[in-house]
Amino acid sequence: MNFLATSIESLGAKVTGWFTVGYGMFAFLATAGLLLLDRTTWNRATFDVVVKQVYFTAVQILHVFMGYVLVISWLIITIILSTARDFGLTAFASEMTIRVLVLELLPFLTALLIALRSGSAINTEVALMQVNNELDALAHCKVPPMQFEFLPRLIGGVVSVVTLAGLAGLLALLMGYLTIYGVSTAGFEPYTQTIAKIFDFTIMAGLIVKCALFGLAVTLIPVTAGLETPKKLFMVPVSVLRGMMRVFFAIVTIEVVSLALKYI
Amino acid sequence: MNKLHFKVGLFAVASLLLAGAFVVYLLHARGFFEDTFHLQLAAASADGVAAGVPVVFSGIEIGRVTTLGLNEEGGIVIRAEFMGRNAKWLRENSTFTLDKPIVGGAKIRVDSPDLDAPALPDDATVLLLTADISKELPVLVERVKAVLDNVEYLTRKDGEINATLANVKTVTGRMTGEYGMLESILGSPEKARAVTDSLDKTRALIGKLDGLAVKVDGMAGKTDQWLFAPDGVAEQTRESLAQIRLMLNDAQSSLKKADALMTNAVEISADVKEGTQDIAALRAEIDDAVSKANALVNKINKMWPFARDPEVKLP
Numbered sequence: 001m002n003f004l005a006t007s008i009e010s011l012g013a014k015v016t017g018w019f020t021v022g023y024g025m026f027a028f029l030a031t032a033g034l035l036l037l038d039r040t041t042w043n044r045a046t047f048d049v050v051v052k053q054v055y056f057t058a059v060q061i062l063h064v065f066m067g068y069v070l071v072i073s074w075l076i077i078t079i080i081l082s083t084a085r086d087f088g089l090t091a092f093a094s095e096m097t098i099r100v101l102v103l104e105l106l107p108f109l110t111a112l113l114i115a116l117r118s119g120s121a122i123n124t125e126v127a128l129m130q131v132n133n134e135l136d137a138l139a140h141c142k143v144p145p146m147q148f149e150f151l152p153r154l155i156g157g158v159v160s161v162v163t164l165a166g167l168a169g170l171l172a173l174l175m176g177y178l179t180i181y182g183v184s185t186a187g188f189e190p191y192t193q194t195i196a197k198i199f200d201f202t203i204m205a206g207l208i209v210k211c212a213l214f215g216l217a218v219t220l221i222p223v224t225a226g227l228e229t230p231k232k233l234f235m236v237p238v239s240v241l242r243g244m245m246r247v248f249f250a251i252v253t254i255e256v257v258s259l260a261l262k263y264i
Numbered sequence: 265m266n267k268l269h270f271k272v273g274l275f276a277v278a279s280l281l282l283a284g285a286f287v288v289y290l291l292h293a294r295g296f297f298e299d300t301f302h303l304q305l306a307a308a309s310a311d312g313v314a315a316g317v318p319v320v321f322s323g324i325e326i327g328r329v330t331t332l333g334l335n336e337e338g339g340i341v342i343r344a345e346f347m348g349r350n351a352k353w354l355r356e357n358s359t360f361t362l363d364k365p366i367v368g369g370a371k372i373r374v375d376s377p378d379l380d381a382p383a384l385p386d387d388a389t390v391l392l393l394t395a396d397i398s399k400e401l402p403v404l405v406e407r408v409k410a411v412l413d414n415v416e417y418l419t420r421k422d423g424e425i426n427a428t429l430a431n432v433k434t435v436t437g438r439m440t441g442e443y444g445m446l447e448s449i450l451g452s453p454e455k456a457r458a459v460t461d462s463l464d465k466t467r468a469l470i471g472k473l474d475g476l477a478v479k480v481d482g483m484a485g486k487t488d489q490w491l492f493a494p495d496g497v498a499e500q501t502r503e504s505l506a507q508i509r510l511m512l513n514d515a516q517s518s519l520k521k522a523d524a525l526m527t528n529a530v531e532i533s534a535d536v537k538e539g540t541q542d543i544a545a546l547r548a549e550i551d552d553a554v555s556k557a558n559a560l561v562n563k564i565n566k567m568w569p570f571a572r573d574p575e576v577k578l579p
Contacts (some may be wrong), residue, residue, distance in 0.1 A: 051272045059275045092368075093324075163279045170282055193325050196293035197318075204290075 021246070024226045029216075030149050040148055049148055053156025057118045058164055065113065065164060066171060072109070073101055073172040077179045094194045097176045102169040103198075103207060103262075109253050110165040111214035114157065115247045119218040122153055123243040126226025127236045135227075150223050157219030162211040169207075203262070210258045217250040276364065282348045295347040301327075303384065305342040305360055307392035312370040319344050321374045326350035329372070342392060344372070355381040449528075459525070459526045463549060466522065471517065477560050480508070499504070512561055519554050 035041050051187070077097050084093035126149075129135050180186030222224045225243030229235050271428065307313070313550050319327040321356065327346035335341045346354070358376040384390070438448040443456035450456050464530050 051269060054275070055268050059271050062275065089367075159485045163275070166283060167279060170286060190324055192289075192293040196295070197291065199290050199327070200294070 007111075021224070023226075024228070025220060027223050028041055028150075028227075029220060031146060032154055032220075035146060035151055036155075040057075041151070046147060046152060049152035050155050050159075053152050054159055057156050058160035059112060061113075061117065062164075062167075065110075066167070068113075069106065069168040069171050070175065073106075073168075074179065076101055076105070077176050081179060091218045094176060094180055094191060095198060097180075098173065098194065098198055101172040101176070103203070104255070105128055105258070106168040106172055107161075107165040107207070107211050107214060108251070110161055110168060110211075111218055111251050114164070114215070115218040115244070115251065118157065119222045119247050120240060120244055122219060123222035123226050123240045124236065126150075126223050127229040127239040127241075130229045130232050131233055133231070152165060153223060154219050158212050158215035161215030161218065162208060165207075165211045175209065205219060206258060206262065210254060213254050217254065218247055221247045221250055298348040301346040301351040301354070302387050303327075303346065303354065304387065304389040305344060306389055308342045308363065308392070309394065310340045310342065311440045312364045313342055313372075314370075317370055317372060317375060319346070319360075319372045321350070321353045321376070324550055326353055326374070332505070341389075345489055351386075352383065353379075354384040355379060356384055357381045358384065359393065359396050360390055363522065371551040372400055395572075458547075463522065463546065466519065466553050467549070470553050472561055473512075473557070476508075477563055480564065508564070512564070515557060516561070519550070519557060523550055523554065 080097050080100065081090075081093050084090050084096065129145075129149075135149075138145050138149070177187065177191050181191065220242045222240075225239055225246060228242075229239040295310060313329060315329055318325040319329070323573055327350060330343050330345045332342040332564040353374060353376055355376045355378065357378055358374055360371060361373045361375070363373050364370045373395075417423065420426075425525065435448045438451070439445060441447045441453055443450075443453055443460075446456040446459060447562050448452050450459065
């Protein structure tokens with residue numbers, strides 16, 4: 001009896017914890033959104049931080065990222081093509097390639113890469129600032145952390161993921177054309193037909209919204225996880241661990257929901 | 265110059281340009297910059313057709329089904345949309361067929377046998393034919409089943425083909441025996457031997473007939489003297505001569521039988537070279553015998569011209 005009561009109590013605590021975290025995240029997002037609408041937010045200093053954030057999240061890793069996209073696109077396109085040929089379904093190969101790579105796999109991998117590289121860094125940084133009372137100090141010096149620390153990171157994350165996923169998609173489209181038709185213009189018409197068939201307005205809008213949500217997830221969740229850190233140095237790794245787990249679940253959830261909306 | 269800002273600026277400009285180019289390309293691909301061309305397809309059944317079903321020409325998609333519904337008379341009207349640049353493939357003699365393959369989705373196939381024919385006007389109504397392979401399959405399977413049943417019946421254990429093959433085997437086996445073709449036709453070496461023996465006997469008989477004819481010659485001389493004698497020898501002679509004639513007729517008919525037999529043998533063995541050579545030799549013998557018999561009959565007839573047809577004819 002006692003065991004049952006304890007189990008129910010611990011479950012209740014967990015659910016309350018999830019709600020608290022969820023509420024904290026959405027409250028933070030709402031504050032950031034409201035701040036975004038405020039005209040005073042858009043000054044030179046904020047813009048500089050946004051540019052820096054975009055540089056460190058996207059531009060700095062661009063060549064590595066594109067090389068990685070090149071390799072994985074070529075591999076997956078080749079596998080899909082040879083399998084389709086074996087089963088006599090070549091007609092569906094280009095559509096399959098575009099759907100798998102451009103719509104699903106590349107945005108997902110981009111979000112994972114940004115989460116691992118920038119998300120973890122943001123989480124650690126915010127947690128350390130929280131532990132070292134730097135955020136309070138900034139607020140005291142009339143430098144609101146939301147405007148100069150957090151909001152630029154959110155914008156940078158969203159811009160980076162959307163842009164990188166877009167560039168990766170374009171590169172994959174080019175790779176797909178070259179792998180299927182080679183260096184000739186012969187396949188331009190049918191390939192254009194396939195692209196036109198796949199990318200209607202809803203698919204394009206859905207892709208952009210999905211990438212933006214990915215970008216938000218890989219920056220918003222680490223920031224809120226960092227802010228939750230108790231003011232003890234040894235709690236910083238725990239905060240990063242929790243933040244990263246939440247980012248992973250958020251990315252998977254967004255992907256699953258997008259797939260369900262698209263194909264069910 | 266701030267290097268960091270320059271790089272971010274370059275990144276932003278390149279990304280925006282690429283995104284803009286892609287959007288323009290996409291709009292072009294989706295036919296945003298050109299007119300659309302519409303067709304109405306009248307079909308007996310809309311089974312398998314839905315909005316989005318592609319219309320293909322030579323395996324390339326040139327349009328899609330946009331809507332489908334019923335008209336006032338209860339007929340099915342399928343509306344398809346084409347891009348302006350693809351309208352040139354639609355001619356007045358084009359046929360539209362609904363293809364429902366076993367693997368893959370349904371599609372409407374356009375065949376334009378003559379691309380010089382006048383173009384279809386916008387919003388024209390054409391007939392949609394159906395080529396449903398899944399409906400044809402059961403019929404095909406039934407027919408194949410019937411064919412297989414026949415084959416099975418023909419090749420059953422005690423069937424005609426087996427019996428025929430067994431007979432052919434027996435015949436060819438006999439052909440390799442001592443009497444060759446003759447044995448294969450007659451069935452056993454004993455019967456073949458009987459035929460050759462009877463030929464030998466015929467030859468001997470003809471020899472005897474020759475002798476008899478000499479005697480008859482002698483008798484004829486005497487008969488000439490006695491023929492008109494008053495003691496009635498002619499009566500007796502006539503009776504005995506009638507008997508000779510019967511004998512000769514018998515010989516003639518037996519020769520005819522042998523000859524008919526040989527003719528059949530020659531016909532059957534027409535393309536068996538060795539057999540034909542054997543038979544040819546036999547035939548020569550028979551011809552010889554027959555001509556001798558003919559000569560004999562002629563001689564007799566010269567003396568007693570009461571026969572109308574004195575010749576033994578060979579077929």
